[in-house]
Amino acid sequence: MSVVGRPIARVEGRLKVTGAARYTADLPQDDGKDLVHAVAVCAAVAKGRITSIDARQARAAGGVLELITHHNAPRLRPVPAQEVLGPAHETLLVLQDDRVHYSGQPVAVVVADTLENATHAASLVRVEYAEERPVATLFEGIDDAFDSPRYAPPTTIGDVDRGLADAAVVIDRTYTTPAQHHHPMETMATTVRWTADEVTVHVSTQTISMVRDGLATTFGLRPEQVRVVSEFLGGGFGGKAAWCWPSVVTAMAARLTGRQVRLVTTRRQMFAATGQRPHSVQRVRLGARRDGVLTAIAQDCVGETSAFYDTPPFYIGAATPVPYGCPNIRTTQRFVKVNCQTPVPMRSPVEGVGLVSVESAMDELAAELGVDPLELRRRNYAERDPNSGLPWSSNGLLECYERGARRFGWPERNPEPRSMRDGRYLVGWGMATAIRHAGSDPTSALVRLGADGRAVVQIGSQDLGTGTFTIMTQVAADALGVPVEMMRAELGDTDLPTGGGSFGSHTAASVAAAARLAGEALRAKVIRIAVADEGSPLSGASPDDVLVDDGYLFVRGDRSRGERYAQILRRNRLQSATGDHTPPPREGATVARWAFGADFTEVKVDPELGTVRVTRHVKAIEAGRIINPRTARSQVIGGVVMGIGQALTEATEVDRRDARITNAGFWGYHVPVNADVPDIEAIFVERDDPHIPGSVKGLGEIATIGTAPAILNAVFHATGKRVRDLPITPDKLL
C-alpha cells in the first residue's frame, strides 16, 4: 500500500525530541579542538564613513587571534547582476571599504579562542564615523522613487484607463505594509574550515548549493573546492534563502586564521543580518460593474530597496493579475533607496505582500456594492490565467471557497459592519483569496539499496523543518516498493546529488519528483538484474511482468514466484540509481501552474481597548496532492499564525531621525505566542494535476498568503473602521 499521502510521523522526530539533532551552532562536537569564535562589530550609524577604527585594546585582550576590518579583509569579487545567484544573495560586499549603508552593517570582526573572549574584545573596538543623514524609511525617500532598471512593468493587460472609465464603481485606496523580519528561532550560524584543498562550510541555509556558488564566486574559488553542509535547520522563512554577510565574514575569518571558525549572530543582529520583507505602499484601483464583475485592476506599488542595490529581485505586484478574470490589468512598481538591508523574500515576496492590498480592496468593493465578499470573488473567478492567457494545469479555487465557507459557517454572516457581538466584544468575519505560483527546481536524487534490503535516498536539498526528510522518504519508499521503515533520507550536503533551494514553495515538488525518478529507476534496474539472474526465481520473466510489493518482487499472477530485494542484492552487490527532475521550461508553457486557497477568519475586537484577537480561522488550500497530511497540516497552521503576526503584531520599527531599529528583540518585535493562537483548521482540497509530477504544488507560502488580508477585512466587519496600514495595532482602532 502506498505510503504517499499517509500522515506518518516525521522521520527525524526522535532526533529532535531527544536533543540529538545537530544544528549548525551545535557542531562540531567530534573534532572541535581547533574551533574558534568570531563576533561581528556592527555599525552604530546608518549612513556615513568610518573615519577610524581603534582596535588596540581589542587586539590586546585575552584570547584574541585576529581582528578584521576593511583595512585587512580579503578582497571579494562582486557577483555580477546577470549572475545573481537567487532571490537573496548577499548584495553588499562587506568589509571592503569605509562606507556604511545601514545600521547593523558589520564593520569589524573579532576572532578569539572562546566566544566569551571574542564578545568581550568586540566590545572594546572603537569606531568613529563621519555620519551622514540617512533615508530612514520609504516615506523619507519617496520623492526620489525610481523605476528599476532591471524590470519593466510586469503586466499590462487590456486597457486599464478604459476599464476604469467604463466602471460603474471605482475603489481607489492606498495601503501600507511594514518591514518585517523572519525570525526563525535559530539565528544565523556558520562554521567554516578553510584549508588549501577544501573549504568546508556548516551553515544554517535554505540553499546549500547557492552558498557554495556564492562563496566560490566572491572568494575566487572553484565550486568544487567548497563543501556546504546544513543537515538540521532551525527555520528560515526566506531569511536564510541564500548567502548573507554572517557567512561571508566567517569565511574571511577562517581563511585568515587557518582555524575552524564559528559565528552565530545574536537575536539583535538578526534585524540586520538576513534581510527583511520590504516596507511598501500600494495604491489599488478596482473598477467594476454594478453586479461586481471587474472591469479594471490597477496596482501601483512603491517598495524599499537598500541604498546600495537598485535591482531588487522581486516585484510586489507580479501575481496581482492572477486571481481574477479581469480584462484590463496593470501593475507597476517603483523603488526607494533606504538605509536598510536589501529586501529578501519572506513567506512569499510577491503574493504575501502584494495581495494584502488587492484582497482588502476587493472587500471594500464588496461593501460598496452591497455584495457578499465571497460572492464577489466567485463572480470574478478566472477561467484561465489572465496573465498568460493559458488554461490552468488544475484549479480547485471554487472548491476552496465552497468547503472553507461551509466549514466556517460563512452563510450565517450578517453583512452589516458592527452587527455581530459577543458580550462586550465586536465580532467580525472576513475572508480572502490566496494564490501562489507552483514551481520546482532542477533536482537530482540518488537511491541506493544494500544487501540488508535497506535503502537510502540522497538529495542535496535541505529541510527547513517543514518535513523534507519525511516526504522524500515516503516517495522514495513507494517508488522502489519497500516499506517506509526500510528507507532513510539524507540531505543537506553539497557532496550529495544537487538539489535546489528550500524557498518559493519549491522543495516538496522538486524533491518528490527527483526521489520518485530515482526510486523507479532503481526498481527497474534491480528487476532487470533479477530476470537475468539464473539464481533468481524471477529468472527469465519479462521485466514488465515483475511487480514489487513491500520489498518483495514477484511475477504478475504468481505471487509464489518471487524473492525479496535483500536476496537479490546479496548476490549482486550494492545497487544504486539516480533520477533527475527538470522543471518544465517557462518558455512555451501550455498551462499555468498555481496553488489556490481561501482564508476565512473571525476576530473579536475590544471596542474600548482596540485590541484584536483572532478567534477562529479556516484555511482551505488546493495544492495538488498532499504527500503527508500530518506535516502539511502543521506547516499550514504555522503559516496562518505567521499571517496573524503579519496582520496584528509584527513591524520592524525605525527611528526616523537616525534610521536605527528601535525594537530589535523579541521584547519589541512581537511574534505571535501561543495565547494569540485561535482554533485553526486546515482543509486540503486535493486535485490530480497531470502537468505536475506527483501533483505536488507546494505549501510553504500559500500557508501564509491570504491570512493577513482576511484579518484586515474581518476587523472592518467588526468595527466599521477600515485600517489600511499593517499591522493593526490598537491605536489604529481607537
Place this chain on the structure above:
Amino acid sequence: MRLNVTVNGRAEAVDDVWEGESLLYVLRERLGLPGSKNACEQGECGSCTVYLDGVPVCACLVAAGQAEGRAVRTVEGLAEGDRLDPVQEAFVEAGAVQCGFCTPGLLVQAHDLIERNPRPSDAEIREALAGNLCRCTGYEKILDAVRLAAARKAGAA
C-alpha cells in the same frame, strides 16, 4: 573557577569556567550537551529551558556559578535510556515538531507542567507555555501534544 554540578544524573566537575558564563554556555560548549538552544540569550524565548533542582529556568539567564552543587536536567535527560518520555513521544506523534529548535525548551516546560498538574486545562497549558516561542508550528499541535501526553501519563499511572 571550578563548577560542580549534576547534569542528567551525572556529577560533573567543570574547570576554567569564567564567572560571567551562563549555565547554557556551560551545557552547550563545555559539557557537550547542545540540546538546549540559544535563540535570544535574554530570557525571551524559552528555547534554553532546563530543570534546575526540578524547577524550569531559562539557562541563558542563570549564571554558571548559580548552578554550583545543584542538579540540572536537560532535554537529553528526559528519556530513560531508549524509552522516550510520553511528552517526547507525543510531540512527534502530534506533529508538534517542525524545525525542532524550540522543541527542547518546550519539552522541559511541558514535562514540568504535567508533573505538577497531571490534568491541565487548555488555559493552564497556554499559561505554562506562554514563555516558549515557536515560529514554525503555530502552537496548535503543541497543545495537542501536551493534551496527549497528559492523557497517556494519567492512563499509565
